[in-house]
Amino acid sequence: xxxxxxxxxxxxxxxxxxxxxxxxxxxxxxxxxxxxxxxxxxxxxxxxxxxxxxxxxxxxxxxxxxxxxxxxxxxxxxxxxxxxxxxxxxxxxxxxxxxxxxxxxxxxxxxxxxxxxxxxxxxxxxxxxxxxxxxxxxxxxxxxxxxxxxxxxxxxxxxxxxxxxxxxxxxxxxxxxxxxxxxxxxxxxxxxxxxxxxxxxxxxxxxxxxxxxxxxxxxxxxxxxxxxxxxxxxxxxxxxxxxxxxxxxxxxxxxxxxxxxxxxxxxxxxxxxxxxx
Numbered sequence: 001x002x003x004x005x006x007x008x009x010x011x012x013x014x015x016x017x018x019x020x021x022x023x024x025x026x027x028x029x030x031x032x033x034x035x036x037x038x039x040x041x042x043x044x045x046x047x048x049x050x051x052x053x054x055x056x057x058x059x060x061x062x063x064x065x066x067x068x069x070x071x072x073x074x075x076x077x078x079x080x081x082x083x084x085x086x087x088x089x090x091x092x093x094x095x096x097x098x099x100x101x102x103x104x105x106x107x108x109x110x111x112x113x114x115x116x117x118x119x120x121x122x123x124x125x126x127x128x129x130x131x132x133x134x135x136x137x138x139x140x141x142x143x144x145x146x147x148x149x150x151x152x153x154x155x156x157x158x159x160x161x162x163x164x165x166x167x168x169x170x171x172x173x174x175x176x177x178x179x180x181x182x183x184x185x186x187x188x189x190x191x192x193x194x195x196x197x198x199x200x201x202x203x204x205x206x207x208x209x210x211x212x213x214x215x216x217x218x219x220x221x222x223x224x225x226x227x228x229x230x231x232x233x234x235x236x237x238x239x240x241x242x243x244x245x246x247x248x249x250x251x252x253x254x255x256x257x258x259x260x261x262x263x264x265x266x267x268x269x270x271x272x273x274x275x276x277x
Contacts, residue, residue: 004212006273007078008038012243013270014074014087014277020263022091025099028253029145030071032176032209032238036143037075039215044223046138049080051108059138060127062112064120065145065174066100067255073097076109077277084277118151120144121171125161128169139226142171147179150188155200161231162201170222172234173197174209178251197233209236244269 011034019025041047045059052058063072070090077084082096089095096105100115111127114120124142131138144154161169173193181187190196197204203225207218215236222232240254241247244266258266 001213001216004038004042004216007042008034008212009271010274011038011071011074011078013267013272014078014084015070016244016258016263016266016270017276018070018074018087018090018097019257020260021088023257024091024255025070025257026067026255027070027244027258028178028240028247028250028255029065029068029174029176031244031247032240032242033068033071033143033174033236034242035212035215036172036174036209036236036238037071039212039219040141041075041079043216044219045141047079049108051081053111055111055127055138056134057136057138060111060140062120062124062127062140062142063101063114064124064142065117065148066114066120067117068145069097069099069101072101072109073107076107078274079109081108087277117145117148118153121154121157122160124169124171125157125164125166128161128166129164131168132166138168139223140169142169144171144173145179146173146175146177146184146190146193147187149173149190149193150179158197158200158202165229166231167227167229170219170226170232170234172236174238175235176238176240178240178249178254180251180254182251194233194235197235201230202233203228203230204233204235206235207237209238210242 090097096107102113128140247253
């Protein structure tokens with residue numbers, strides 16, 4: 001667990017440096033989901049950094065809320081998909097690390113473009129069904145944002161997955177209560193998200209997404225519950241901007257970059273554990 005904590009600490013540091021370097025990006029949700037990505041790629045998923053686009057005989061991950069690409073790219077780099085030095089090109093001209101994940105740059109680890117919110121869960125369901133057709137025993141993981149659940153396509157996908165018993169899918173919702181224009185309760189109140197997934201016929205779990213041990217344990221439990229006729233949904237409570245005190249719990253850090261002084265303040269709170277790129 002200590003090694004995972006070191007990885008998470010470095011990924012947080014990578015995130016704020018990337019967004020600052022590009023003078024644009026989405027640090028808030030990226031920082032909040034760091035424990036999730038660390039657990040997924042360094043403990044839970046069976047995956048291979050020697051990237052195979054089809055994902056045959058390995059677990060695959062679909063990031064539906066593609067704007068939190070900084071945590072995605074930092075995780076992929078730290079997991080060996082590409083050189084960590086490439087993080088320095090984030091959002092730069094001709095970079096493979098676009099603001100939202102895309103496929104035409106052929107970045108290892110990215111299987112689908114997810115710039116448009118609401119679509120990733122549908123893609124993940126398609127991938128899970130393909131694994132069933134191919135008798136592939138591995139799983140599909142997906143992450144959505146709670147604000148993203150404003151999109152109607154999400155609920156069509158939720159219905160479809162339950163009806164068709166897509167039980168090799170584990171979809172997590174980043175339930176941080178914030179979106180670009182303000183608190184989700186004020187923009188479009190979602191109520192109790194877990195109850196909604198329950199009513200649609202999913203098997204659901206809930207966890208503190210910023211407690212690394214709890215994230216690992218919950219994801220392991222979710223894996224053990226697959227294959228029982230229901231898709232698995234995890235409601236993950238996180239703090240937007242986690243780890244940087246002036247960013248925490250503020251929707252204002254959904255999509256702005258820290259300036260030089262703010263970067264210095266942020267890095268002072270984020271230890272360098274694996275070496276900066």
